[in-house]
Amino acid sequence: MKARAAALVAGLALLNGCGTKPTDYPLAAGQSNKPQAALDADPDHPLVVMTFSGGGSRAAALAAAVVKRLNDLHYTVGGETRALSSDIAVVSSVSGGSVYAADFGLNGPAHAAAFMQRIQDYDGIGWLTRRALDPITWLSLQFENETRIDVLQAMIEDLLQTHATMAAINQPGKPLIDLNATDLVAGQVFTFDRQTLDDVCMDYDKVPLSLGVTASAAFPIAFTPVLLRDDSYLATGCPGMRNGHLPYRTPLQLASGPYDNLETFRTARYRQSLRNETVRVQGSGDDVPPYRTPVYLRLVDGGVADNSGLTTLRRAFPDPIAPASLGRLIARGRLRHLVVIAVNARSEPQSPLDTSAQYTTIVTMAEGISGALVDSASANSAAVFQDFIKLLLDDRDRLVKQGQTQANFAVYPISIDFDQLPSATAAERQEQQRVKSIATSWTLKPGDVAVLDHVAGELLWRHPCFRLLVHDVELRGQPEANAVPDTDCPVEPPLPIPRRGKPPPA
Amino acid sequence: MATILIRFDDDGVRIVTGDIPPDATTPIRDPQPTDFVTNQAFFVAEGAYCYGLDPNVSCTPLWRIVKAVDGQQTEARFRKKAP
Numbered sequence: 001m002k003a004r005a006a007a008l009v010a011g012l013a014l015l016n017g018c019g020t021k022p023t024d025y026p027l028a029a030g031q032s033n034k035p036q037a038a039l040d041a042d043p044d045h046p047l048v049v050m051t052f053s054g055g056g057s058r059a060a061a062l063a064a065a066v067v068k069r070l071n072d073l074h075y076t077v078g079g080e081t082r083a084l085s086s087d088i089a090v091v092s093s094v095s096g097g098s099v100y101a102a103d104f105g106l107n108g109p110a111h112a113a114a115f116m117q118r119i120q121d122y123d124g125i126g127w128l129t130r131r132a133l134d135p136i137t138w139l140s141l142q143f144e145n146e147t148r149i150d151v152l153q154a155m156i157e158d159l160l161q162t163h164a165t166m167a168a169i170n171q172p173g174k175p176l177i178d179l180n181a182t183d184l185v186a187g188q189v190f191t192f193d194r195q196t197l198d199d200v201c202m203d204y205d206k207v208p209l210s211l212g213v214t215a216s217a218a219f220p221i222a223f224t225p226v227l228l229r230d231d232s233y234l235a236t237g238c239p240g241m242r243n244g245h246l247p248y249r250t251p252l253q254l255a256s257g258p259y260d261n262l263e264t265f266r267t268a269r270y271r272q273s274l275r276n277e278t279v280r281v282q283g284s285g286d287d288v289p290p291y292r293t294p295v296y297l298r299l300v301d302g303g304v305a306d307n308s309g310l311t312t313l314r315r316a317f318p319d320p321i322a323p324a325s326l327g328r329l330i331a332r333g334r335l336r337h338l339v340v341i342a343v344n345a346r347s348e349p350q351s352p353l354d355t356s357a358q359y360t361t362i363v364t365m366a367e368g369i370s371g372a373l374v375d376s377a378s379a380n381s382a383a384v385f386q387d388f389i390k391l392l393l394d395d396r397d398r399l400v401k402q403g404q405t406q407a408n409f410a411v412y413p414i415s416i417d418f419d420q421l422p423s424a425t426a427a428e429r430q431e432q433q434r435v436k437s438i439a440t441s442w443t444l445k446p447g448d449v450a451v452l453d454h455v456a457g458e459l460l461w462r463h464p465c466f467r468l469l470v471h472d473v474e475l476r477g478q479p480e481a482n483a484v485p486d487t488d489c490p491v492e493p494p495l496p497i498p499r500r501g502k503p504p505p506a
Numbered sequence: 507m508a509t510i511l512i513r514f515d516d517d518g519v520r521i522v523t524g525d526i527p528p529d530a531t532t533p534i535r536d537p538q539p540t541d542f543v544t545n546q547a548f549f550v551a552e553g554a555y556c557y558g559l560d561p562n563v564s565c566t567p568l569w570r571i572v573k574a575v576d577g578q579q580t581e582a583r584f585r586k587k588a589p
Contacts (some may be wrong), residue, residue: 035518204565250556250571253526261553282526318528318551320509320523327549330543391507391576392549398579399509399547407547 022229022296025206027240034205035243036194036323037172039089044077046337046412046473047329049090050460052097054217054302054374056344056440059096061119061449062345065456067104068112073470073477084475085109090324092178092309094302096440097343098216102209103160103176105169107434118159119413120449124442127155147224153214157490159442166212167205170194176324178312180302181215184225185294189305191312192216192321199274200297201238215299220370223299228321232276233295242275247321251302252279252288267315285349304370307378308344310385317388326392333406339469341387343416346378347436382415387414393491410472411491412465420459431455457481508552508574512559512576513583520560526571527556531567534558544584552576559584 027033034307041047048070051455052063088109091099103115131151157163169177170193179192190196192212197204215226232238249266251435252272256267269291272279278287305311316324329335353364360368389411399407418436422426438448457480460466469475470488511512512521519525521544527572537558542548544559551574564587 247523247525247556250554251524253556254554255573256573257554261551264551279530315551318549319537320542320548320550320555325541331541331546331548332544388507394577395509395556397548402547404547407549441550 003014009307018099021360022227024213024229024231025202026196026231027203027238027242029239030241031203032241032244033194033198035277036170037141037175037476038328039248041089041329041334042475043297043334043336045082045083045087046339046340046469048084048088048256048339049313049337049338050088051313051342051344052090052093053309053342053344053346054095054097054307055347056096056217057119057122057442057444058347058438058440058448059105059343059345060100060258061116061444061452062456063093063097063343063417064103064112064115064119065449065453066341066343066460067100068116068453069457069460069477069480070110071112075473075474075475079461083109083474085112086449088175089176090176090313092180092312094180094307094309094343095217095219097309098179099156099159101177101179102162102169102213104434105175106160106162106164106209116449116453117160120444120446122153122442122444124159126183126443128157128442130153131155132485133186149214149218149224149226152218153208153210155442156213156217157208157210160210160213161222162209164209164268165205165263166192166197166207166209168209178309178316178397179216179311180306181212181218181226181299181313182302182304183270183294184220184298184300184304186270186273186292187305188267189302190215190297190299190329191313195243195323196274200228201227201234201240201242203240215295216302218299219301220304223300223402224446225300228297228299229275230276230297231239232274233293237276248272249277249279253282303374303378305377306381307346307374308342308381308385310342311379313340314381315390316383317392330396330407331408333401337412337469337473339412339414340412341416342382342385344378344382345418346375347418347438349437350433389491391441412469412472412489414460414463414466414469415492416456416459416463418459418464420462421455422462465491507549508576509547509579510542510550510555510557510572510574511579511581512544512557512572513541514559514565515586516563517543517545519544521557522560524556524558524569526568530567533561537561547557547579557580557582564589568574574586 051057062209071083073084091101124217181190183190194204248268251268273290273292278289279289316322317326423432461479461481464487521542522539524534526561553575559565565584566587570582574580
């Protein structure tokens with residue numbers, strides 16, 4: 001495997017085309033992007049929101065394995081028996097997780113097992129190596145103005161067996177899929193959704209789905225960035241009819257904007273730069289231009305900004321105009337059980353640096369820093385999301401105390417993380433290490449997906465918030481692990497929500 | 507997360523949002539409807555918002571800047587405009 005990986009790296013290095021052709025699917029004159037339908041929920045059904053982290057093939061297979069478990073969990077309401085997976089309403093994904101998110105958006109949760117088989121059987125390293133050694137590829141790179149990232153996009157289309165465009169996902173009645181990349185210059189999360197592609201004057205329905213996945217998974221250095229042209233910067237402006245008067249500008253219009261909420265201010269400023277608009281600050285006569293002029297956008301792996309996918313959720317949930325606004329659902333009394341399942345395929349690979357005093361080369365340093373950056377950004381994102389849930393619950397309690405019972409809902413934050421596997425015995429530690437060492441390249445060893453499949457069930461059933469959910473919603477399924485002793489889900493509803501089951505297990 | 511309560515003489519009037527108009531006598535241009543209504547608190551992210559009421563409702567002021575603070579409830583009041 002190491003020899004093949006080395007061959008791949010050498011092959012990628014050979015693919016040194018210096019393409020400068022930006023990708024562009026312009027919004028034509030007179031055309032407009034349909035706005036994204038707002039999320040709806042049935043208060044009798046849990047609202048399931050999932051994040052799929054980065055981590056290459058390991059992450060894609062783990063995410064699919066968790067969804068497969070949700071296919072096997074059922075509950076009955078109003079005489080109807082439903083799978084919990086049919087309540088997945090939002091998926092926010094990064095890098096390898098985006099590969100499965102795309103499959104999920106195209107084929108639904110029932111395809112999870114087939115996807116897992118596809119990942120197990122797929123030889124991504126072999127595919128890339130063959131392409132790297134193919135003279136036709138060299139000619140394409142030299143004469144068709146292509147780059148290594150085009151090769152990755154072709155592999156993703158081969159892996160997903162689709163040439164679908166974004167139009168195939170995010171339709172009314174389907175889950176909302178957010179594929180997240182990173183804007184290399186701004187360091188901001190760039191989400192392939194209707195809103196953001198509209199901002200850069202692109203025709204959402206014409207953008208290949210594989211482009212969003214590729215941008216999300218374009219690991220820096222190994223792959224060149226996805227290069228987009230922002231037609232908002234054409235001399236005549238965006239030829240299409242973008243959504244005109246979005247109320248994103250308020251933080252930029254106020255002198256107090258950076259103090260009211262610095263993150264919101266920065267996000268609004270980034271959006272202004274994508275749309276190439278001016279904003280007039282209240283009380284001033286000046287029209288303030290964008291802080292940068294991104295005529296071209298370079299998008300790299302979403303894990304550079306946040307490898308968990310939680311940032312996109314945290315920004316969308318409280319945004320009153322976002323399609324995934326929770327405030328809207330709560331105001332209408334549509335939310336009773338909010339389930340957030342964060343699938344994290346993070347690992348801490350054994351490093352030879354731990355036991356070696358040898359000179360640290362620039363390559364080693366670059367690898368170490370990029371890995372540390374991804375891990376620290378994700379750790380920060382997870383911590384901020386935890387705080388967000390606490391604030392959400394505090395607000396809920398306040399409203400319920402005011403008599404607004406429609407604001408009473410339960411939250412089940414469920415993290416799926418290899419560090420939550422038992423590790424008290426040598427055998428347990430061995431299993432934990434085995435799963436953490438599963439490759440992120442798109443060629444797995446026999447049995448790798450089976451191990452991830454087993455671990456997904458174990459992690460889900462060990463989680464105290466998942467067990468509480470099983471109780472509250474009366475989910476039926478085969479437990480795959482015992483509860484962790486003396487561990488409760490830390491977020492209980494403040495007022496009794498009518499529950500149909502027995503008291504939760506001790 | 508924060509909560510906002512927009513008080514008004516009538517319950518259930520739709521709240522709209524948009525860019526801050528140039529002056530107090532100009533209504534919100536191209537107001538975007540929200541799913542929030544008067545006299546019922548709602549959830550938002552911490553930050554500043556420009557809110558008005560359904561343009562079919564005669565009220566004063568025409569719009570207000572409301573600043574939401576994490577962990578707190580902010581209130582703003584609109585009144586029916588005298589005929």
